[in-house]
Amino acid sequence: MKSLGSWKLLMLVALASGPTTVLAQEPGPATPEATSRQAVIEQAQTEKDSLLQPYILSKGERFANRAEDIILNGLTWHPFFENAYQGGGFPFGLGYRRYVSPHNQIDVRGSYTLSGYKRAEAEFVAPHLFNRRGVLSLLGGWREATEVGFYGIGPDSLKSDRTSYAFQQPYAQANLTLRPTRNHWLMQGGTEWTEWQENPGHGSFPSVDTMFTAETLPGLNADVTYIHSQAGMGFDWRPSAGYARRGGYYGVTVHDYTDTSSDFGFNQIDYEAIQHFPILRESWAITLRGRVQTAFHKGDQQIPFFMLPSLGGGSTLRGFSSWRFRDRNSLLMQAEWRVMANRFFDTAFFYDTGKVTARTSDLDFTGLQHDYGVGFRFHSVDATILRVDVARSHEGTRLVFAASRVF
């Protein structure tokens, strides 16, 4: 590019005053000799011809282009916000993702929380199996939780009875999700090898072993190795599981937990129904969720306390602490009134209710625990990116941060 000569600067100063006018009606300073409109314009084109240069991207444009590239192709290094176990606090985590074929990738990641929850794992994901009908996940890792809450078994446990326990757990699992028609029908199955090493809890609450014994609390101080198999089927007609304002999901999942030492084997069935009712062109949505979990021990085996269905925490009874209620059966009902503020941001007013019971026949609408609150959600077309819920129950007010949908 040519440098700017002093005569040009002088010309600039001389001319850079006065109102703007129209090209075709004010021929301008450089063309006193021009005798036609055509000549005026051609002279200006000749002048510009000596100043040509390519587009130069601004810093902002370069930054946005890089960000778009990352969004489209994914980060190699990426933040990882999944906790080792619910209730561990805000996690700091990092992952490294790499494609090993055009579609399949391996992700190695880990997270840590201030309360000492740790997680390290590697996952292989093949999302295009069976002509895009299946997604295979192979996951292996290890995690540690240091102060998981335990308040006793049953619906009448007291907040003041909180104890805590810790565990370490290596795990390896394979899960296959199938959409046979590539549409609404959903089938999934998987198997997992996992070893629960239950330990005394840390932190400010008494450890669970100071209040209970192995006789009074099944699974206390036990090391249990499970072969966990599961199979599920569902009908999912939401636009996306990660974010939806219409459609629904109805599904059931059956679990078999086989203890290799035949002490703590059990089965569990999860029933779940989600329905979104859009109102006023989806500017509002009434969203309902119901979930029932029932666990059955195998023969004379017992269900360890840390494997019992539970309620409480950021995606169930949000006004209660994580793992607040535990028993063999749980009933959860949630309702949200979601208000769309714009294409990326919703607010929600919610109400959660539910209970745990020892017997399936007690799963009724009496003795339910309740909470209510307000939430703020940033989302994309198909995923919830950040969820902040403020929930209140008779046990206090709780703040929930999550990087996923509530349901």
Add this chain to the structure above:
Amino acid sequence: MSRPSFRSRAGRKRACNLVLVAAALGLWGRAVATQSPRFYPDDPIAREPESRDAGRAARYEIESLYEMTHNLFVTAGYTPSGTRARNLNTIDEVPDSSWFTNRIGSRRITTGEIARGPVAGDPPDPSQWVLLGKKTAGVHPGFRARDARGETWFIQLDPSTNPEGATAAVTIATKFFWALGYNQVESFLTTFDPKRASIDPKATVRRPSGAETPFTWDDLHAILERTARNQDGTYRIVAGRAISGQVIGNFRFAGTRPDDPNDLVPHEHRRELRALRVFGAWTNLTDLKEGNTLDTIVTENGRRVLKHYLQDVGSTFGMCNDVHEWDLSYEYFYQANTTRRRFFSLGFALSPWQTIRYAKYASIGKFEGDRFDPRAWRPQTPTTAYMEMRDDDAFWAARRIATLSDELIRAAVHTGEFSDPAAEQYLGDVLIKRRDTIARTYLTAINPIVDPRLDAIGGLTFGNAAFDAGVATGAPTYRAAWMRFDNATGETTPLAETQGTTTAVDAPRNLPTATGTFIAVDLSADIASYPTWRRPIRTWFRQSGEGWTLVGLQRLPETMLPEPASRRAAR
């Protein structure tokens, strides 16, 4: 909008150069205007000259994220300059150029012509398609393919939710935008039969990993699964002919191309780009963005010049909303004021689109004419040219739309080949309603006197665009203030004032008669129901010896005060 950064040394230097170019064009010309005549002998020009070779123009493509964020968070807060469009000839018209060709409104367009639109060559031969790869641009699914004659086409299909919708929108919209003067891709409705298709061995597709690997049948199936299929297993497609010349990416709606010597007028000040706000509102072209434009280098008269296309106009007629309920034509992709309103009212403060009952034709999207307000229309993101549109630009655009008769509109809509006659009828009805609303809005907003003619014996006749379009009634008093005009100095000397109650007003008897003399006439219309019509338009006539020739027309002042930001935000 995309602007060069002026922070770097190169950027500052570039800014200075741009200023100099602008100065050379007379954009700061008052100090020296007296040295040049207002009108040259060849005024008004009918075509913008392109005198220099533009072969050095380099490829530039704007990325979606940058364009969207910049437009939403920078351009949306842009204060319009209020200046008149700068690519006009002296009679307030847009001359033909590599951007624009005067068609409807400048000459008679037949139903046959509009049904043909930009089509110049033969349609594709769909008896055998060879797939070349995935389509990467546009809102609708598709791919690139070679037809049985070996010509390359860009194929678009209908999403399964809107059979016939996307293909009809592309087909019809290209006809309208061609008629309105824009360079358009030749598009044909035809069919794709997977059983008669093959894959070019060299065809590749970019995978999530970033790798380019061979395009497979499964890739094709992945596209077809999301699209509407005919009962016989074929697919209705619209095939767009590959544009001739060397494609070098997109043009911007602001600034000029720094690598094109012929590109002198900042694009936000090109009237045909500002007018897309009106044409876009009429057709609901919500995906109005730079990413949907194309520049190509073509050779004309032995010289390489750039030709500018509106490449993808398929987001029209409500066909561009995502999986969630929304109507893009009422709000930008993100808008702070509506967000606040909905947030604090808990959604009780409704936007108009939330209560509109749209017709239930799968082949037509969210598109209606009863509650349409062109001033409230919004594309997904605003462009600088969109922000700069003034009432005289809108008037110019509205006149062109108003010229589209019912027959022309229905002829273009018919090319969409809807299987449901009711859908075709509905789309035509809506376009006619929206045309009338646009005419009512913009042709009455400012003085609508058009086409002034001064005959040799001193009779001044003109038209009233609002009356001609049937969107205003009344009996105004037309006033004419006559002046002698000195073309060298720009000075005027009052001669007389005359008036009349028809669109013919007598001239005073003391008009100059010498060949080459000029007069200026201010024309206004006095009618209580339209007070803005009292602002005169100024016209200039030159005595040619055989009579008076119109050489100048200005509908609004050079600069209008920009509308306050608070008022803009409220709209």
